[in-house]
Structures are given as C-alpha cells and as structure tokens.
Amino acid sequence: MAKSTKSAAKAPAKAAAKAPAQSEATAARGSDKIAKTQIIDLVADQTSLNKKQAAEAVATMLDVVVEALRDGKSVGLPGLGTFSVAKTAARTGVKPGTSERITIPAGKKVRFKVASTLKTNL
Structure with missing residues (x-):
C-alpha cells in the first residue's frame, strides 16, 4: 500500500512539473482567446499610453462600435473587417x-465580414 501512495504522490508532482511547460507552449503559440x-x-505596451489611458481608449472604441451597431450603421475596420446589422x-x-x-x-x-487582406494572411 505504501508503494501505491508514493507513486500516486509522484504522479501529481510530474503533472505539476509539466504544467508550466505546457503553459509556456500555449503562451508561445497563443491561446484561443484574448481578453x-x-x-x-x-495597447499600453505598443503606445506611449499608460494602462489607465489604454483602458479608456479601448473601452471608448468598443462603446463607439456598439453604439454605431445599435443605430443600424456598419462599422469598417481596415485590415480587420466590417461589422453590420x-x-x-x-x-x-x-x-x-x-x-x-x-x-x-x-x-x-x-x-462580420473579414477583410480580404486578413483572409489571405490567415
């Protein structure tokens, strides 16, 4: 019985040791979703904005897109695509x-219709 307990104790340790490697691989290839x-x-890293300013800019951009869609307008984002109702x-x-x-x-x-430039580069 003692052997099975020890081997059971080693199994989670091995799994835990592999978990960081798996998360690093996931981080290297990117996860399925970006929050x-x-x-x-x-945005903060690629611009001169701090995180608070970047958060305001992203929130404002999303609000503008949502409001335009609520008004029945289409929203074109060059290189990405077009949202429409x-x-x-x-x-x-x-x-x-x-x-x-x-x-x-x-x-x-x-x-949502994907921009042709993005579609060819996927």
Missing part, C-alpha cells in the same frame, strides 16, 4: 424537448 485586459496591456425574418421553429411548433419573431443580428 479585454490583455488587449489593454498590448442584418434583419432576420420571422420563422417557425421547434421547441426543444416538447417538439411544439413555435413562431420565432423577426429580429436583428450582428454580422
């Missing part, structure tokens, strides 16, 4: 679990 705080850090028609759907037919009302959704 707003990471964007703020990158599209109307969706009312349609009939099926309620999960009950198979009951329901009417899904008309609405709006945000669409």
Whole structure:
C-alpha cells in the first residue's frame, strides 16, 4: 500500500512539473482567446499610453462600435473587417424537448465580414 501512495504522490508532482511547460507552449503559440485586459496591456505596451489611458481608449472604441451597431450603421475596420446589422425574418421553429411548433419573431443580428487582406494572411 505504501508503494501505491508514493507513486500516486509522484504522479501529481510530474503533472505539476509539466504544467508550466505546457503553459509556456500555449503562451508561445497563443491561446484561443484574448481578453479585454490583455488587449489593454498590448495597447499600453505598443503606445506611449499608460494602462489607465489604454483602458479608456479601448473601452471608448468598443462603446463607439456598439453604439454605431445599435443605430443600424456598419462599422469598417481596415485590415480587420466590417461589422453590420442584418434583419432576420420571422420563422417557425421547434421547441426543444416538447417538439411544439413555435413562431420565432423577426429580429436583428450582428454580422462580420473579414477583410480580404486578413483572409489571405490567415
């Protein structure tokens, strides 16, 4: 029994030793998602702005984009793409679990079209 306890104790130690290497590899190739705080850090690092100013700039830019979309305008970001609002028609759907037919009302959704320069460079 003592041997199984020791080997069990060694297994987490080995996993813990590998965890930093895995996180370094993930950091080197980039993770799947960049958080707003990471964007703020990158903006601060690449400009003469401090983190507070960079946070204000990023927040303001996002607010402007959201407000333009709420007003039904499209937002073009050169080298990235274009955000636009599209109307969706009312349609009939099926309620999960009950198979009951329901009417899904008309609405709006945000669409994004990737810039051709970005698309070719991916």
